[in-house]
Amino acid sequence: MSAAERESATVAGAIAAGASKKGVEAAVAAAGGHPVVHPPGGQPAGHADASDVQRAASGGGSITASVPGGLVRLEPVTVAGKTSVVEVFVPGDELGENTGRDWWMLAGLALLLVGAAVFAVDRLARGAVNSARNLVQAALAVGGGDLGVRIQPSGPRELAEAGYAFNRMADRLITTRRDERELVADLSHRLRTPLTALRLDAEALDPDDTQIGIQFDQAELDRRRGIRRIRQAIVTLEGEVNQLINTTRKAVAAQVAAAPEPGVCDVSEVVRERMTFWSALAGDQNRPYQVVGAQMRIPVPVARAELAAALDAVLGNVFRYTPQGTAFEVGVSRRDGWVALRVDDAGPGIPDPEKALQRGQSNKGSTGLGLDIARRAAQSAGGSVSLARASLGGASIVMMLADADASPKQASRFGLVGRLARERSNRPVRPE
Template sequence: MSFLVPLGWELRSDHREQALAAAAESSARVAGAVTAGASKKGLEAAVKSAPNAVLHYNGATTNSRVSPTDLAAASARTKEQEVDGGLVRLEPVTAGGKTSVVEVFVSDAELAEGTARDWWILLGIMAGLVLGAVIVVDRLARGAVVSVRNLVQAAMAVGGGDLGVRIQPSGPRELAEAGYAFNRMADRLVTSRTSERELVADLSHRLRTPLTVLRLDAEALDPDDTQIIDLSAAEVDRRRGIRRIRQAIVTLEGEVDQLINTTRAAVAAQVAEAPEEGLCDAAEVVRDRMVFWSALAGDQNRKHRVVGAQLRIPVPVARAELAAALDAVLGNVFRYTPQGTAFEVALTRRDGWVALRVDDAGPGIPDPEKALQRGQSDQGSTGLGLDIARRAAQDAGGSVSLARAQLGGASVVMLLADAEAPPKQANRFGLVGRLARERDQARRKKTDGS
């Protein structure tokens, strides 16, 4: 509206100027005839050829739309005057020492010709722009609304006890990051609940040992039969106490057994639902996490590339742990290197190992040994980023190393065991090889002696 309303007003002014220009052209045609000294018939022909023109020759004021006073005032200069139904243009013409006035009338319809059509066109454009803006904003907001709705539904499902719910992160960067955080939180809840149940099962199992001792000691006591008539009252009470002890031990053993069976059944069912909790595809983790980090890299004008993440590469580490380790390393790249610094994420597998490498073109790490120590940082942070990666690699039977990258900055390499690598053959120069050599020597000696 702020653009189209001034445009419509300007178009209205243009139409008015065009009508006045046509009136000036008609006036100039009559004025040219007067200046050329045309005869009376020539003047009448010139007036007829000029629409709505009237010539007031030598002071005559016939058929004028203005007063004689206004005509007299117009003999000095050209003027335009508003009248009923339109506008009159008065132009003086001097010829042979005499002054005449050419009067041209322009109606309101001529002044506003085409204005209504322009306004309708502009209103149509305005409506189209508003409708288009609404559609575009609706399409842009729909993704965010759907992402938020999915996140809310998943959170309500987890709150209701369904810990197997996961969402596909989508929408703006912040909502996608919230989705990844929700999935990681759900994974942590599942892991924590499994650990708690296993702990309960283990503790319950540990109670069996003292219970067994109590049961054996109770069985070694005197009989608990109280039906013998010649027993004293004290003996009857003692035997009843023995019976109660034995019954309590049996009841306690049954409760412990039921607790163990129930807890381990829940753990087994949960493991059956997620059989790959301790095994994940490193390439898939890299691809999924780079969906988020590539968007952030685009915002910061960071050139990046991913190498070797096309094929499946299984590693013996939980998906959430590997994703957290990769996020920690990439987070350090974005946190401690200037915007626009390039980086590279590469996956390679060789000789039973998988190397997850993150290189950057930043200033590098001045003290690699200190950077790998937990809680040690020269940048004012907690110093836990690389430690997270180190612990994840060590859980997978590997390690983390720091070096100078080909891009010029730091190179963080997470070395993980390859889950599909064949078992290594025994070294012939190790213990097995030494025993084999000793056995061969013994055979040769025996052969020589015979």
């Protein structure tokens, strides 16, 4: 149809320019010989009907009409008040040429795109489903009483965060159960003092002999029987308290014995692994960050999962309590038998560091246990946690850990952190 439009335009241009009959014939030949010119009032000599030619001439615009074997394009040309019509015939086989191949190509392309989309979604969904299934199985195991089960967080960021939260919850459940049993044992032990006093007072009472042959009146007999019941109740109560103490102590001892030893982990490896996870969220929130000193192996006597949970707790506070776009930095350094794991941010800081380090205390309305997790992890490695003002302007949380490859000495926290600051000043902050 585009070719027919060009051919008719060539002939129509010659007619409009006032070309002679030979000139029009030359234009028809130049157009490929397909156009047919219907002069004013002439009979159609092409494929179009007289009615279609008349309709095109009177309409003032080009039209397309169906004829046997294809289509005709009719374009009127008016010169000196007389209208000629240029006809170009387009066979039907040219209209449908190669359309079958084009449809098959489109169908194949559509199938290819659908297959690729299904494959990509299946890969993504399989990871999410496996992570969710592992989390469900672990939750059922914990619900069944197996508090030692843990999962390897994987899958999308949200499910991975849920996995780490589940592991921390399971650790907390073990600690809570042990603390509760210790509390029960302590309270039971405290009951021994008043029980001992009651037993001594009961022994100081009159005899409770009510044997037959001894003459007692009814009042005396009832009194002696009451004394006997008091002494028997005290003995029974002492036995129950002793049983409760022994049971809780054994349960706590067995739970502590079954707990895994702290072990040794590489601080640098834990930092790199956890920053791989947190860097995705930092990119989503446009937070510039950098990692300093995590290239070399630095072992510390802390379980890998416990150190990862402590670092996650501190970094989680940075993401939770500082505005989006706030820069932060994670640094690792070792000196004089100590390892410093530092997390600095450019946020508003912590107004009351002493209160923030107290268990259950928070100025942000949370549970206040995040820094306590870091503190317990540091104390398990013979270290501590301290808070200060960071060079970035916000809070600086430093976990001091014993170096597993060296004997810890009395090292200045500020000297170790100062070296981290000097190393950081030589490196640009990497935007994500």
